């Protein structure tokens with residue numbers, strides 16, 4: 001089967017073509033318009049999606065060398081995400097499927113982040129654990145099958161990507177700050193400063209406390225030395241990253257010991273973080289885990305992962321209807 005997939009949940013407009021489980025193309029248009037505002041502006045995101053969607057789909061079909069008449073299904077991200085942004089992709093997918101008279105497949109964006117692991121080898125086998133870390137989510141997912149996932153732990157407040165972005169913003173770094181913290185951290189000492197990691201019960205996380213602690217830390221340091229941030233950017237980034245990664249891994253270790261599952265995958269934008277990748281690889285060696293880290297381009301938002309998730313649904317005959325509407329909040333497993 002040949003599937004066209006559309007992703008428009010946040011600030012990336014993306015389209016991908018999949019043929020029998022293989023990705024033929026994956027075109028991503030990132031929206032530059034938000035950078036000057038230090039965060040994603042929902043209304044501007046919707047407008048940019050409207051401008052990007054037709055050229056992105058055309059390029060995706062062209063790169064795959066596929067004519068739209070060859071398509072067997074159209075897939076789209078139904079949620080979670082920004083409602084106005086999701087509406088653009090959903091409406092486009094519905095019209096395209098209607099015009100071509102082919103079925104529609106709805107995809108949960110967070111399930112797709114998990115299923116990005118089935119794009120390339122090596123692929124995990126079921127069941128496995130997936131730490132899903134992005135701008136809006138921080139979850140430990142028990143993946144029983146491609147169509148059966150359960151969230152066994154998650155953040156009770158901020159996502160870890162938000163913690164990266166907000167601490168970067170406090171340091172005066174441009175949006176999105178996560179990749180910049182990663183870059184500077186490479187040159188810094190991870191033990192230069194310590195921040196209090198919030199302890200949460202069970203497999204849950206909390207990242208709002210560390211953000212506040214960081215704000216007071218900066219305020220006090222800047223009082224003593226107004227050039228504190230410029231002079232110590234590398235050490236500050238390395239220390240904050242070290243703390244966040246440590247918090248993430250602590251619950252993953254707990255999840256492994258509670259479930260007895262030793263296959264551990266990471267997904268979502270923050271899985272691009274080199275500190276997290278390295279720490280996970282080290283734990284894996286030490287504890288005899290099998291670790292799965294997706295290729296960089298499949299970590300952040302992309303339509304290839306939507307296509308892969310849609311492929312599993314296509315095989316299972318799970319289609320949706322023309323009356324479907326997007327869901328800003330859409331839990332995993334619904």
Ligand code: ATP
Pocket residue numbers: 009010080081109133134135136137160161162164165176177178179180182268269270271272273274299300301
């Ligand atoms: P969600 O998937 O929860 O709806 P989203 O789509 O905004 O949220 P993604 O695009 O998957 O999230 O990830 C974006 C997040 O990943 C941002 O917070 C960004 O700072 C963070 N990020 C990307 N690369 C890195 C990196 N190398 N280190 C740390 N954080 C990173």
Ligand code: MG
Pocket residue numbers: 010011012135301
């Ligand atoms: Mg994004």
Ligand code: FE
Pocket residue numbers: 109113134135268269300301
């Ligand atoms: Fe995402």
